[in-house]
Amino acid sequence: METAAVTDLELVARCRAGDAAAWHLLVERFSRFVYAICVRGFRLSEPDAEDVFQEVFAKTFEQLHRLRDDGAIRPWIAQLTRRACIDRLRAGRETAVADVEDTAVDELAEIDRALDVRQALAELPESCQQILDRFFARDESYRTIGDELGLPAGTIASRISRCLEKLKSIMEDPDGADRPVDG
Amino acid sequence: MSYEIEEIAHLLSVLPPAPTGWVEAAQKLPQLRAGIDELVARAEQDAEVRARLVADLESALAEIGLEPTPNALAEARRRLKA
Numbered sequence: 001m002e003t004a005a006v007t008d009l010e011l012v013a014r015c016r017a018g019d020a021a022a023w024h025l026l027v028e029r030f031s032r033f034v035y036a037i038c039v040r041g042f043r044l045s046e047p048d049a050e051d052v053f054q055e056v057f058a059k060t061f062e063q064l065h066r067l068r069d070d071g072a073i074r075p076w077i078a079q080l081t082r083r084a085c086i087d088r089l090r091a092g093r094e095t096a097v098a099d100v101e102d103t104a105v106d107e108l109a110e111i112d113r114a115l116d117v118r119q120a121l122a123e124l125p126e127s128c129q130q131i132l133d134r135f136f137a138r139d140e141s142y143r144t145i146g147d148e149l150g151l152p153a154g155t156i157a158s159r160i161s162r163c164l165e166k167l168k169s170i171m172e173d174p175d176g177a178d179r180p181v182d183g
Numbered sequence: 184m185s186y187e188i189e190e191i192a193h194l195l196s197v198l199p200p201a202p203t204g205w206v207e208a209a210q211k212l213p214q215l216r217a218g219i220d221e222l223v224a225r226a227e228q229d230a231e232v233r234a235r236l237v238a239d240l241e242s243a244l245a246e247i248g249l250e251p252t253p254n255a256l257a258e259a260r261r262r263l264k265a
Contacts, residue, residue, distance in 0.1 A: 020213055031201040031206045031209065032200060033198065035198075035200075035205070053205050054209060061213065111197060111198070113197075114195070114197035115198065118195075121195070136192055137200065139199070164188050164192060167191055168186055168188055171184070172186060
């Protein structure tokens, strides 16, 4: 799972300097975001979503030097993705693009909030990141999670509950002043 | 700011992972660009080399350690045409 240790600002600076590991991490950090904008926000088909996904990261790679504020990588990638999705819909002419754009507004706001949650998730211990990601984002059953993590399936629900509480405390107190030390 | 547990749980489900192959292809972009730069440089020096590369792009990519995926082939074709 991803580490929260590297800020977007640092990540962009390292990518600009040609650091391959940083590029790897940047793609990992924003891949779900771009994917969700394509398939959840604009309801692109999988083949169209794949083309847009690759196009967005190619443009990000090529045009990173044009980004004026390194900390603004997230809204910039969101904008690149939105534009690419709209272009793709226009080229297809199968859908009324304006209607899709209208309905996408709420979805995009939710996707943006979801990325906030993922960033907070990266601050949790690896075990909590794994269990929450597997259950909620990957839709795995208690049994599958238990088998994969070597835990009795009966303990998964209580672990999920504890990890959600930890995540909630991080979301509500990003600086950690009131965060429980253990749990 | 206050959050409900149910809302957090829902938001976690909003961002499923992108397909692994898509992510890996995007992560390999720097190597792909560097490899294709190398092929383009070779092609620019000699028309015969360019013709040979274009005729068998799959082998040319494989020779420099790049997997000849559809994306890689399309990008190499585009750059060699330019």
